[in-house]
Amino acid sequence: MSKILGLAVFTMAAVLSCKDEVPPLKSTSCSETYQGRLALKGICMNYVIEVLDPINENWVEAEWVNPFSEESYTNAFRLGSVCSFDETLEEGDLFYFEANTEPFEEEFCAVCEAYSPTPTKTLYVRVCDDASN
Secondary structure, eight states, X not given: OHHHHHXXXXXXXXXXXXXXXXXXXXXXXXXXXXXXXXXXXXXXXOEEEEXXXXXXXXXXEEEEEOTTTOXXXXXEEEEOOXXXXXXXXXXXXXXXXXXXXXXXXXXXXXXXXXXXXOOSXXXXXXXXXXXXX
């Protein structure tokens, strides 16, 4: 019985001495930024982003119409960097990012393959702290 009591006291002391440490958010500064809006948060990371700043017109679709809702989006693209995109962003949120037509780093994550409509043009983005350009 005393062994059980001792184990219980030890366990309680260990639990109470633990601190809830939240790791700091990764800070990312970028060289050339664009402001964007997460327009659609589709199933399985099928995200549509609208660019609000001037950007290379070959990188985005000037106008994209969602075939399901008939809603129109300007300067839109499909998110390519699904493994590293900021999961806290919600539809309608504005954010700054840098963009590339090739991945910034290798993407290693499991992504389901359910379909949700997106533009055909894809960009890889890195969410930035703020406008740096």
